[in-house]
Amino acid sequence: MLASGGAGRKAGMKALGAPSAEVRAGAARAMAVFPRRAVQAALIAALRDPEKIVTDAAAESLACFGKAPMELVALLLNERERSVRLAAAHTLGLIGEPSLKLLAKALNDMLVPVRIAGACPLYPSDAAADLHRVDPRG
Numbered sequence: 001m002l003a004s005g006g007a008g009r010k011a012g013m014k015a016l017g018a019p020s021a022e023v024r025a026g027a028a029r030a031m032a033v034f035p036r037r038a039v040q041a042a043l044i045a046a047l048r049d050p051e052k053i054v055t056d057a058a059a060e061s062l063a064c065f066g067k068a069p070m071e072l073v074a075l076l077l078n079e080r081e082r083s084v085r086l087a088a089a090h091t092l093g094l095i096g097e098p099s100l101k102l103l104a105k106a107l108n109d110m111l112v113p114v115r116i117a118g119a120c121p122l123y124p125s126d127a128a129a130d131l132h133r134v135d136p137r138g
Contacts (some may be wrong), residue, residue: 001083009034009036009038009039010085011033012027012030012034013018013038013042016028016031016043016060021053021054024049024051025054025059026057028057028060031043032064035065040062040073042071043058043061043062043069044062044069044073044076044077046058047062047073047076047084047087048064048076048079048084049060055086055087055090058091059090059091059094061096062095064134064136066095067095067098069091070091070099071102072093073088073099074092074099074102076120077089077105082114085106085109085111085114086113088106089106089109089117089118090117093121099121101137103122106118106119107117107119
């Protein structure tokens with residue numbers, strides 16, 4: 001658990017760069033309580049992490065900020081790396097209704113899991129939620 005205030009935020013930012021994916025994921029989850037632009041930027045950067053556990057945690061924390069980070073997250077739908085596009089679509093899907101127009105770009109992605117992540121918020125159901133968890137990284 002992180003300390004509160006500036007010390008906790010600084011510790012969390014440092015932990016986002018830890019060698020352990022579990023530590024990075026834990027830090028990303030804990031950062032949801034610090035609604036600052038620097039934290040949002042660090043979590044958006046964590047969407048580029050090679051470990052799905054970290055990108056999922058970052059997506060969940062970014063969704064806690066509501067629509068504030070969605071324009072910056074939507075820019076990641078243009079990334080070359082498919083796992084980054086998938087993480088961005090997942091994040092926008094978690095944000096929900098305010099991001100639906102931005103998710104339209106994901107519906108045209110060449111990677112099926114990105115299209116699924118973009119479509120799931122449009123068709124919420126248990127089956128769509130299961131499809132939303134598809135990960136091309138295996």
